[in-house]
Amino acid sequence: MSHDHNSAGAAHGNVKQYTIGFILSIILTIIPFGMVMSGNFEGQRGLLVAVIAITAVAQVLVQLVYFLHMNSSSEQRWNVIAFIYTILTIAILLIGSVWIMNHLHFNMMI
Incomplete structure (x- = not known):
């Protein structure tokens, strides 16, 4: 083995x-x-x-x-893709959460 x-x-x-x-x-x-x-x-x-x-x-x-x-070699391609997907998911969650909280704050002030 x-x-x-x-x-x-x-x-x-x-x-x-x-x-x-x-x-x-x-x-x-x-x-x-x-x-x-x-x-x-x-x-x-x-x-x-x-x-x-x-x-x-x-x-x-x-x-x-x-x-x-992490680099652009073919061996690291899936690791880079997974990292980019993770960054995009976190960005969408953060930006979406801030947008929702801002929108709720604006509507509650009326």
């Missing part, structure tokens, strides 16, 4: 990829943390929120590429 660890759809990284991903994750965590903790951006909350949002999205992309090994 042998175990095949190189089955289709299972991508494995190397130490260099994991190190690059780890360093990028640390940098993308330190940037917004440093901005918030410095207190220099209290008058510029819009900029602070934008930087936090941009680094959060970049952090998710780094995690997906370097640690979950």
Whole structure:
């Protein structure tokens, strides 16, 4: 009974990829943390929120590429499709919920 660890759809990284991903994750965590903790951006909350949002999205992309090994290769196609479906479902639920709550709030105020 042998175990095949190189089955289709299972991508494995190397130490260099994991190190690059780890360093990028640390940098993308330190940037917004440093901005918030410095207190220099209290008058510029819009900029602070934008930087936090941009680094959060970049952090998710780094995690997906370097640690979950999602890419455009044929082996990862079903994983990418499942991820996109999940993101779309969550977006529809969130946007729909906010729309419904806003609509109900508007109708209750009349």
